[in-house]
Amino acid sequence: MLRAIFIKEYCKIRRFWLLLLLLNLAVSLQMVAGVRSFFLSEHAEIAWYRVIQLGNLYCEQLRFLPLVSGILLGVFQFLPETRDNRLRLGLHLPITPQRLILCHLAAGWVMLSGVLMPDILLLAGVTWYWFPPRWPLTLFFTVLPWFLAGVSGYLGSVLVLVEPDLRLKGCNAVVAAGVSGCYLVQQTPGAFQEDALLLVLPLMLMVPAVLYPTLRFRCRRSG
Amino acid sequence: MNVTVARGALFALVILTASIYLPHFYDQLFVEPVARSHLLYSPVAQEFVYSEKIVGAIPPEVRREAKDYHAEIGWRTAGGRWISRPEFERLLPFIYYKNMELQGLLPVHIAGRSFDKEEIKKGRRVIEVKAREMKRPRTPIYPLIESKPGRAGLIFSKYRFSATADGLRLINADTNRQDSMLSTAFSARLQQRGFRFPIRAVFGRFTVLKPFDMGAFLLDSTGRLFHLSYSHGRPSVAMVELPEKVRVKYLKISESRRHRYCGVLIGEEGRVWLLACSDCRFVPLPVRGYDPEKMDLKLIFNPVSVTAVFSDENEIHGLAMDANFVPVASPGGSVFDHTMSTAKQTPAKVAGKILFPFVLRWQRAESGFIDLHFSSSRYAPIGMLLSLLLYRGWLRIRGKQENGVATTRASVVVALFGVYALIGLFCVDREW
Numbered sequence: 209m210l211r212a213i214f215i216k217e218y219c220k221i222r223r224f225w226l227l228l229l230l231l232n233l234a235v236s237l238q239m240v241a242g243v244r245s246f247f248l249s250e251h252a253e254i255a256w257y258r259v260i261q262l263g264n265l266y267c268e269q270l271r272f273l274p275l276v277s278g279i280l281l282g283v284f285q286f287l288p289e290t291r292d293n294r295l296r297l298g299l300h301l302p303i304t305p306q307r308l309i310l311c312h313l314a315a316g317w318v319m320l321s322g323v324l325m326p327d328i329l330l331l332a333g334v335t336w337y338w339f340p341p342r343w344p345l346t347l348f349f350t351v352l353p354w355f356l357a358g359v360s361g362y363l364g365s366v367l368v369l370v371e372p373d374l375r376l377k378g379c380n381a382v383v384a385a386g387v388s389g390c391y392l393v394q395q396t397p398g399a400f401q402e403d404a405l406l407l408v409l410p411l412m413l414m415v416p417a418v419l420y421p422t423l424r425f426r427c428r429r430s431g
Numbered sequence: 432m433n434v435t436v437a438r439g440a441l442f443a444l445v446i447l448t449a450s451i452y453l454p455h456f457y458d459q460l461f462v463e464p465v466a467r468s469h470l471l472y473s474p475v476a477q478e479f480v481y482s483e484k485i486v487g488a489i490p491p492e493v494r495r496e497a498k499d500y501h502a503e504i505g506w507r508t509a510g511g512r513w514i515s516r517p518e519f520e521r522l523l524p525f526i527y528y529k530n531m532e533l534q535g536l537l538p539v540h541i542a543g544r545s546f547d548k549e550e551i552k553k554g555r556r557v558i559e560v561k562a563r564e565m566k567r568p569r570t571p572i573y574p575l576i577e578s579k580p581g582r583a584g585l586i587f588s589k590y591r592f593s594a595t596a597d598g599l600r601l602i603n604a605d606t607n608r609q610d611s612m613l614s615t616a617f618s619a620r621l622q623q624r625g626f627r628f629p630i631r632a633v634f635g636r637f638t639v640l641k642p643f644d645m646g647a648f649l650l651d652s653t654g655r656l657f658h659l660s661y662s663h664g665r666p667s668v669a670m671v672e673l674p675e676k677v678r679v680k681y682l683k684i685s686e687s688r689r690h691r692y693c694g695v696l697i698g699e700e701g702r703v704w705l706l707a708c709s710d711c712r713f714v715p716l717p718v719r720g721y722d723p724e725k726m727d728l729k730l731i732f733n734p735v736s737v738t739a740v741f742s743d744e745n746e747i748h749g750l751a752m753d754a755n756f757v758p759v760a761s762p763g764g765s766v767f768d769h770t771m772s773t774a775k776q777t778p779a780k781v782a783g784k785i786l787f788p789f790v791l792r793w794q795r796a797e798s799g800f801i802d803l804h805f806s807s808s809r810y811a812p813i814g815m816l817l818s819l820l821l822y823r824g825w826l827r828i829r830g831k832q833e834n835g836v837a838t839t840r841a842s843v844v845v846a847l848f849g850v851y852a853l854i855g856l857f858c859v860d861r862e863w
Binding site: 251252253254256257260261337338339340341342343345346349376379380382383386387389390393395396397398399400401402403406409410413414415416417418419420423 | 572588
């Protein structure tokens with residue numbers, strides 16, 4: 209059953225997924241080209257000074273990319289399900305609704321990870337190749353919230369789309385925007401390194417929270 | 432996982448986001464932003480003077496004096512006399528000398544000496560140490576600056592240094608690899624001088640936009656301080672004698688050619704010393720009551736006196752010293768403590784404290800790290816009670832069962848989380 213859901217989800221969004229992957233790849237390649245050009249125009253010691261001491265990040269274009277990818281993936285995956293009431297059929301399969309929705313979310317996370325993989329790999333490659341040791345750790349704590357914003361964007365879009373009531377849909381949108389905003393707050397590089405575990409807390413609440421509108425969707429409790 | 436858990440998670444998420452954003456939006460909309468006061472010592476009046484935004488009713492004497500500026504900014508002496516802005520500037524000729532030059536008021540005569548523009552410029556200096564800069568994220572890899580470049584401007588060498596458990600690691604920026612020979616040479620030189628690894632802290636001003644390079648100061652594992660400089664490819668290391676029994680909290684380096692002092696040492700207990708450029712000697716300052724964890728410190732030098740000003744969010748303190756760092760014996764006193772207008776309770780501030788039972792903030796003013804923290808006030812129970820009454824009233828108006836299990840449970844949650852719980856119920860319950 210679970211395998212079937214995974215295959216169904218893959219077949220449903222593979223074209224959109226490929227488009228998103230290409231978008232992420234293009235932005236990441238642009239980032240790599242920018243860093244290469246930066247190191248060709250400046251000596252490494254000046255480039256390091258600008259990045260490490262002054263905090264001028266070379267990957268700013270990736271700040272909102274995971275969030276946009278997460279939202280779009282959630283929309284591509286769940287809009288057809290809710291618009292055509294397909295999810296309601298699925299929710300009456302011989303599987304608990306919790307398990308069914310978690311399976312949908314797991315499929316979404318796998319695809320989101322795939323979409324964000326070029327960003328992660330190219331950023332890691334650029335950082336290890338051009339920058340000194342110790343900097344990758346600072347960068348990790350700088351970009352980690354951006355990628356978690358991608359997960360919150362995905363879960364947020366599910367929270368909004370699955371909710372049948374229009375008013376609660378709006379409330380969920382505000383809450384999801386608030387959670388994502390927490391991850392994208394402008395900070396000095398590495399500012400999250402002392403309280404990084406806290407970043408996971410809103411996501412840990414978002415996963416079970418998504419189940420609530422799903423259960424209401426199943427019972428047709430729309431406004 | 433059942434409906435109750437799912438609903439509870441969504442409810443908690445609403446409370447979490449509401450307690451982060453709503454107080455912030457409320458402050459932006461209703462609370463008047465007030466900057467910290469500017470406190471300075473006037474060598475002319477021989478007393479402290481300050482300027483600050485007036486919160487609340489503007490006194491008539493301030494309105495009368497506000498001829499060329501907005502009346503909500505007040506200028507005042509430590510004695511409590513409101514003064515006009517031009518008078519404030521005339522009392523501080525070493526700060527506002529450019530305006531005074533335009534007004535033809537230079538040179539000024541103070542303590543039997545005459546000061547023209549050049550003389551004033553030579554003696555002026557401000558060194559500031561903010562609580563936030565001591566607690567900010569840093570990548571522990573530092574530029575090695577060529578201290579004697581043999582040219583007018585400083586240049587970065589191609590090396591960066593970082594600490595390891597048992598030495599110093601030098602990284603060549605051209606190859607992005609460790610230079611083993613130089614790493615060994617630096618580590619050996621430090622050990623020869625008695626340095627005990629690992630390095631506990633590194634202090635310095637790692638930029639080339641400064642008149643000369645003092646080098647870096649390294650704190651060893653036993654708390655001793657060493658001075659490391661680099662010139663012509665070779666390291667130079669010297670132990671710096673610290674004042675007795677001091678545990679170094681922070682050392683701010685700020686090189687200047689026009690001045691004898693190049694840095695400020697902050698001890699763990701809040702004591703303050705100046706670092707002499709020429710021989711790395713520490714000169715104590717008689718500053719008392721400075722808390723480096725929470726306060727910003729400003730040292731303002733002029734040709735005749737030095738003023739230490741330190742403040743947190745609400746209180747500002749000043750200490751006036753002569754050029755030898757002895758508190759001045761002036762009629763106005765050498766010390767001034769003042770509660771700033773930032774601390775003033777306004778109706779909007781109190782209403783906010785009643786409305787929001789608690790506030791979650793991502794960051795503390797004195798830290799550069801993300802540090803989610805919770806704060807509440809003594810007014811919070813009023814808001815919680817009002818929210819509960821509002822909820823019970825709503826139940827009655829809508830004709831709902833007031834003593835059912837669900838409503839009793841909701842009442843407890845409203846009593847605990849106040850307005851956030853009301854918003855949570857609105858966002859989660861379809862029936863609201």
